[in-house]
Amino acid sequence: MALDDRKSEFSFVGTRPNRPDGLDKVTGRAKFGADISAPGMLHGAILRSPHAHARIVKIDTSKAEAHKDVKAVVTRADFADVPFKPGLEGEFWNVLENVMAGEKALYDGHAVAAIAATSALAARDALKLIEVEYEVLPHVTDVDKAMASDAPVIREGAADYSVPAGMHPNVVRYHESGHGDVEAGFAEADLVIEDSFVTEATHQGYIEPHACLGMLGNDGKGELWCTTQGHWIAQKTCAALLGIETSQLRVTASEIGGGFGGKTTVFIEPVALALSRKANRPVKLVMTRSEVFRATGPTSSASMDIKIGMKKDGTISAAQGVFRLQGGAFPGAPGDMTAMCAFAPYNLTNVKQIGYDVMANRPKQAAYRAPGAPMGAFAVESVIDELCKKLDLDPVDVRLKNAAHEGTKASYGPRYERIGLVETLEAAKAHPHYSAPLKPGQGRGISCGFWFNHGGETSVSLSLSEDGSAQLMVGTPDIGGSRASMALMAAEVLGIPYENIRVTIADTATLGYNDVSHGSRVTYASGLATIKAANHAVEKLCERAAASWGIPTDAVKWENGCAVPSGPNAGDFDPRPLADITTHMGSTGGPISGHFEATPEGAGVSFGTHIVDAEVDPETGKTAITRYTVIQDAGKAIHPTYVEGQYQGGAAQGIGWALNEEYIYGEDGRLQNSIFLDYRIPVASDLPMIDTVIVEVPNPGHPFGVRGVGETGIVPPLAAIANAVSHAAGVRMRQLPMSPPRILAALKDNG
Amino acid sequence: MVEVHLWSGLRSLTGGRQVVKVEAKTTGDLLRELVKLHPQLQAPIDAGVSIAIDGRVIASGLTEPIPAGSEIYLMQRLRGG
Secondary structure: OOOOOOOOOOOOOOOOOOOHHHHHHHOOOOOOOOOOOOOEEEEEEEOOOOOOOOOEEEEOOOHHHHOOEEEEEEEEHHOOOOOOOOOHHHHHHHHHHHHHOOOEEEEOEEEEEEEEOOOOOHHHHHHHHHHEEEEOOOOOOOOHHOOOOOOOOOOOOOOOOOOEEEEEEEEEEEEEEEEOOOOHHHHOOOOOEEEEEOOOOOOOOOOOOEEEEEOOOOOEEEEEHHHHHHHHHHHOOOHHHHOEEEEEEEEEEEOOOOOOOOOOOOOHHHHHHHHHHHHHOOEEEEHHHHHHHHHEEEEEEEEEEEEEEOOOOOOOEEEEEEEEEOOOOOOOHHHHHHHHHHHHOOOOOOOOEEEEEEOOOOOOOOOOOOHHHHHHHHHHHHHHHHHHHHHHOHHHHHHHEEEEOOOOOOOOOOOOOOOOHHHHHHHHHHOOHHHHHOOOOOEEEEEEEEOOOOOOOOEEEEEEEEHHHHHHOOOOOOOOOHHHHHHHHHHHOOEEEEEEEEEEEEEOOOOOOOOOOOOOOOHHHHHHHHHHHHHHHHHHHHHHHHHHHHOHHEEEEEEEOEEEOOOOOOOOOOOOOHHHHHHHHHHHHOOOOEEEOOOOOOOOEEEEEEEEEEEEEOOOOOOOHHHHEEEEEOOOOOOHHHHHHHHHHEEEEEEEHHHHHOOOOOOOOOOOOOOOOOOOHHHHHHHOOOOEEOOHHHOOOOOOOOOOOHHHHOOHHHHHHHHHHHHHOOOOOEEEOHHHHHHHHHHHHOO | OOOEOOOOOHHOOOOOOOOEEOOEEEEEHHHHHHHOOOOHHHHHHHHOEEEOOOOOEEEEOOOOOOOOOOEEEEEEEEOOO
């Protein structure tokens, strides 16, 4: 894709105007997933399996159906479970199986039936009238146990081509990559450290539970309102699961109260539509927090073995990692992503990485910011830290010595284009935090992190109004401030004030297809599309000005919001501001709009370096994070306040993941901590001021140089915090979360 | 003619080769030619691949031009959150 509109001097981009959704959110006017009603609306409730693994022998819904308040009951039989164009295969089938259990309940909380009734209370009460006969089966929830030869088989035949012969059927994907000769590299090393690490599953922890309102008639036409990171994928998936045509289902994305990757698929939406089709009335479904924990995607849990060799001068001579990720009872754990990202920050001659995708009796994992990368970084960066300690080397210097740069052959294959890792490390070294003295009992940790970022299918439409203001329609739900950054980019091109541009998240009926807001793609891809759509409108504005002046279009250029003659031979005309042209547009050729649809393929990879200070109380094992600095390459920060917010958010979520958050399963395979009182995410009093440094090494694949910033910020925290805690406690921490009992146990083991 | 570097996990599908030479002007051509030479590569391609051209990762596009002599890497399709 030609980037002939590359720009490095900006008027609007890089400023910090007020967020356009601020007033709506602080006054309660913003409409989230559960904030909608419809005439005649019913309320849905879902019956969930109390067993981690069980054959569903029989479901008797007759008593529930006979209840006066119950208007519909659905089970798996009410979904499109037959071959359907484009076919319920692959991931569609997996999503259907997750949305409503088929022959087996595969995890504690798996949906087995649903009810629509005249009130939410009636629906919940009526669930007790559904009789399910289960044959309880052996279960497994731990990744290493799920790979063992005696583990119960979750589903035969789920493995794909990649899995080597002889592995347990629960191993469903295998990845291996790297280059060089690791054995030769280890032989060259002055010190080789081999160690193993474990992380537990954590939830994305968005504050807004899943909620939707579905309406579907027997004519196959429907409407869906839902909280989602991608309403086109919701449209496509719901249509497939219900056996209707995609275009007949109109999906509107509500305001979203957090997603972090967890709202990139559907859970309750197809159920609400199935209930609606049966009851012939709108059905609203809202998950409880416990349902969110039990039945929506947490991240994977992981078990990892790392071996790294280093020379006395800090050169890494070889690196090897084996990453086993458990992703619930379905294929999809990102063992391949973990493997590809783990060593990506380094310029390595010899590297080998292996990733496993393993099924267990847990909910289907969903993406969570840079899925797979944080756990790999935790393991790798812990070993690098230990090597630095044993060889008495400065951890930033060692990382600088080995840092990947433009032209480096990445651990996952190709050579890097222009990247900004070295700049983040140099900024870390120069930051006052890195040289600040530590108090007794405190430790300092650093870590680098990498994420790919993504482009994806994107459509944007921009229309100008007579008064010179602009409406911009994008299709990527605003999960991180994209309405502000889109308006800034459009303002930059059009030359009109930020405040004169209104950005709307369009529904599926009013704009072309858009991929999900994921992969840190929105500011990159929707931003690129916004710039192109605004340029398209500018071309038309120039045409109108040229026509009014009687000169060729190519003799007009756009400058500071005005059409002006270009060059000495174009003639002498006064500049025509945008509003001067649009006020006459109806009579000079009609409405002026700009459009852009494409799959931008130039998302630049990004790197970050974090510095953390931690203090461990040896009596209680409690850790306090006393200082935190995030340094990350944004390419170009469109709205720096939002970029800083993304950095701080990554650090905050990382602190939770590193110190307290974990899925705790009992021997019975049931989740024991499915509410926020028992699953402890950080609150404000747990967090220090999180300082940020925005490094800007422009992405050559974006007109303004943007790299995504949403995900990279979650990659370094687990490792940086573990390194800080390990130094503070005087013992290497190899398991997350580093909760007080684990720290006390480690201190005790260490004498 | 360009050299396509595969990830090492694919060697079992290409008779041990990790570098395959193909004639291709676009990313779509490249995948078709790879399957012609090594039919077993259809499975990983169907599962989702990305193609890096001189370091620029093409996530899914089949119409991207491939300049002669460029360095090509086949990668597993990227996913994000």
